[in-house]
Amino acid sequence: MAEAGRVTQPAAPRLWAHPVTQVRIAIILTILVGWEVLAQSGLLYRDVVPSLGKIGLAIVKLLSDPDYYWNLGVTAGEIGVGLAIGGITGLVAGIMLGANRLLRRSFEPYLYYLGPTPKIIFFPIMIMWFGVGPGSKIAMGVISCFFPVALSAAAGMQQIDKVLIRVGHSFRANAWQMAMKIYLPAMRHPIINGVRLGLGVALIGTLLAETKLSNRGIGFLIIQAYSLFDMPRMYAMLIVLFILSIGANAVVGRLGGLHNIRRN
């Protein structure tokens, strides 16, 4: 009987019936069909554009290869250590610059203008300093992510509400307490943004260094596939790598509560 009085709601439109989804499906299908036609046409050298079946098979093989996960672990470790060192030093430098006007005006232009320089050109120096092993790759990750984190932290310090700083001073907070209780919580948003940017460039710096000179890691596997002209494997690795890097970027944003901050 209770069912009789319930208002029947119209059924929610299916996701695939939405025009945007339909356009997306149409674009993806067009690309896939175009790719397959190009692969079968023989217009390019054999295997430069492998068929979708071969790429799919290569992805399955790659994901079931324990060696791939070992190399992924090596690269993830290098990126993680690079991000930790570069992120912490960048954060400290950014807080110092942001807290002192004279320091900021003296040194921020150097960070600002050195930030967009191509970091890979420092790789020969890093090899001299840290050797051909993981040390030079970690160093590439460090110098890549230092700049975005430092600049974001310095900018974040500028945006802190002065009232919060005065509250800290009223409670006679020392430098450590000011940093932990006032500055860092108030700078959460720019710091997370800096870490996201830092992660992206640390990933690029580390992987490019691996493609240049290494015998382990994902960058090494990619350049090895190129040397062996194993194109399906190379495409598979690039596809998996793109998905992983975009996913890692999203995870950093979500773990840091970036979406909540934006909503507020």
Added chain:
Amino acid sequence: MSSAAALGKRPFAPTVIGLGTLFIFIALVEVLIRIGVINRFIVPMPSQIAMSFGRVITEEDIFGRFRLTFFEALSAGALIALFGVSIGILLYRVNLLRLACETWVAALASAPSVLMYPLFLVIFGRSAMTIIMMGFVAGLPPVILKTLEGLSGTRRVLINVGRTFKLGPSQMFIKILFPSALPTIFVGLRLGLIFTLINVVGVEFLINFGGLGQLINDLAERYDLPGTYAAICFVILVSVCFFIITERVERWLRPVE
């Protein structure tokens, strides 16, 4: 008033402190190398680096290499301007396409596209075309996104003025939308050109082909340490100059707030 605060108010104090710290650091490195604390076979003396500038400029044809890198970056820049602005306009005009593709373009902007260089090597060979195309792929997303942002951000009052004058769609675009979006489009072009330059020099270094990037690789492989450091300093100088010039142009284009 503290002495630091008083110093901060002097207009040249930050420049003096910044440059002074840099010179003190360089002098310290020179001394530490001379007394043997830093190994001179790993870090060359700053005086050696300074002296090798002349040699690198004359013997390594640095200006010829600069021209080549500039040509590659310019070609990629022309491509990102042409395709980036056109795609941005297309997405603005066709809203359904914009809703479908905008997040993809944003995802592409954060993807490590430079790692596709082995793929481009296979397709285009070890040539300037690979470098140009890598620069193009890296610089395209910000131009598309900023073109879209600029066109969407046109003030309603300007569009209403156009409607009052009964402008047609093409007139409305040429006279109102595009000029209003131009400063934002240039922000995108500037970002795109920075990414392009980074990728052009980076790929030159990685594939050992082309201009300034190859020079660094060449000198490092010859174990010419002062030359390598001098070439790196030159590339930093070029990218900083490029960054400053594009920033000035952007400021010039930006409307007064």
